[in-house]
Amino acid sequence: MQNRQWLINGNPRGRAMRSDDFLRNEVELSPLGEGEVRIKVEYLSFDPSLKGQMENIGYADATALGEVMRASGVGEVVESKAAFVPVGAKVMGLLGWQDYATLPGDQVEIIENHDLLTAYLGPLGGTGLTAYFGLLHNGKPKEGDMLVVTGAAGAVGSMVGQIGKIKGCDVVGVAGGPEKCAWIVNEVGFDAAIDYKNDDVKKAIKEHCPNGIDIFFDNVGGPVLDIALARIALYARVIICGAISRYEMEKPPPGPANYFNLVFKRAHMMGILVSDHAKEFPQARAEIAEWMRQGKITYKEDIQEGFDNIPATLNRLFSGQNFGKQLLRMD
Ligand SMILES: NC(=O)c1ccc[n+]([C@@H]2O[C@H](COP(=O)([O-])OP(=O)(O)OC[C@H]3O[C@@H](n4cnc5c(N)ncnc54)[C@H](OP(=O)(O)O)[C@@H]3O)[C@@H](O)[C@H]2O)c1
Numbered sequence: 342m343q344n345r346q347w348l349i350n351g352n353p354r355g356r357a358m359r360s361d362d363f364l365r366n367e368v369e370l371s372p373l374g375e376g377e378v379r380i381k382v383e384y385l386s387f388d389p390s391l392k393g394q395m396e397n398i399g400y401a402d403a404t405a406l407g408e409v410m411r412a413s414g415v416g417e418v419v420e421s422k423a424a425f426v427p428v429g430a431k432v433m434g435l436l437g438w439q440d441y442a443t444l445p446g447d448q449v450e451i452i453e454n455h456d457l458l459t460a461y462l463g464p465l466g467g468t469g470l471t472a473y474f475g476l477l478h479n480g481k482p483k484e485g486d487m488l489v490v491t492g493a494a495g496a497v498g499s500m501v502g503q504i505g506k507i508k509g510c511d512v513v514g515v516a517g518g519p520e521k522c523a524w525i526v527n528e529v530g531f532d533a534a535i536d537y538k539n540d541d542v543k544k545a546i547k548e549h550c551p552n553g554i555d556i557f558f559d560n561v562g563g564p565v566l567d568i569a570l571a572r573i574a575l576y577a578r579v580i581i582c583g584a585i586s587r588y589e590m591e592k593p594p595p596g597p598a599n600y601f602n603l604v605f606k607r608a609h610m611m612g613i614l615v616s617d618h619a620k621e622f623p624q625a626r627a628e629i630a631e632w633m634r635q636g637k638i639t640y641k642e643d644i645q646e647g648f649d650n651i652p653a654t655l656n657r658l659f660s661g662q663n664f665g666k667q668l669l670r671m672d
Pocket residue numbers: 387388389390467468471492493494495496497498515516517518521560561581582583584585586587613614615616658659660661662663664665666667
């Protein structure tokens with residue numbers, strides 16, 4: 342049987358990705374080894390970190406030119422030599438940009454509830470878990486805290502806002518464009534939104550956060566981070582989750598000029614890497630699933646279609662075209 346694949350063919354460090362960063366390939370599937378399973382990929386997850394992994398900037402296992410592009414996905418087991426993973430099971434794992442993934446059986450997780458298949462790439466997957474640990478572990482939210490989150494209409498950001506509401510915070514989201522801003526307020530339950538593409542962000546933060554920001558959850562970096570640092574409250578927590586505004590820049594931008602306000606406010610600024618919390622994923626997933634069952638969490642999926650569209654779909658994250666968790670359904 343043939344397996345279509347997209348291979349890594351370039352290092353996009355310091356620039357936007359190009360179509361020639363990926364090479365289309367087709368190989369004959371080899372027989373399964375003992376303990377391995379073969380999975381027909383059904384949905385792929387797209388995460389900004391995929392670009393970082395191609396760049397080998399150090400926070401994930403190194404990638405090499407010519408290897409299948411790494412990505413999380415969900416799919417169905419079509420062949421198995423692992424006793425504990427039966428044929429027909431739906432699983433998630435690092436399936437990669439290909440029709441069929443061949444993995445050791447202990448590297449996939451069985452998904453029992455097939456209705457939530459794609460949720461395991463969103464609220465119950467890396468994005469939901471990043472929001473959960475970034476906010477609860479690092480942000481330590483308290484009732485009445487003022488929480489401001491950037492990338493607020495995105496997969497991580499929209500979850501941060503909702504978990505913040507569950508914990509009793511006042512939540513302001515910063516997102517690009519009126520449609521995304523309307524969605525986070527009217528459907529997701531944020532208290533307010535700031536459109537960084539059209540609003541005066543400095544003025545809007547001052548208006549929405551008259552007593553300062555207790556928790557700033559940042560997915561974007563750049564000028565908005567600097568504005569927020571000038572508005573932090575005493576003992577604020579500034580959580581650096583991502584900095585997507587710089588992921589395509591040739592040189593890192595200058596550091597935030599207002600960082601010294603951390604001193605005056607005795608504040609913490611800290612990074613979060615979701616993989617540090619892997620041992621706690623089952624407990625966190627159970628809690629998020631319960632919130633979903635209670636109707637406290639809503640989420641949006643942006644589902645592109647087809648193997649040929651895989652490389653272009655990754656670019657949607659960097660242009661802000663994605664509206665909701667970026668996924669792709671394989672053909
Ligand atoms: N630390 C961790 O463990 C961890 C894990 C997962 C994700 N992350 C980080 O979390 C962030 C969000 O990831 P996600 O998967 O949830 O993606 P996402 O927010 O669903 O999609 C990316 C969004 O970023 C915004 N964006 C793109 N370029 C921008 C720019 N130049 N300036 C401002 N905003 C820009 C766009 O939203 P707008 O239309 O609103 O501009 C776009 O929709 C990323 O920074 C990612 O690296 C970190």
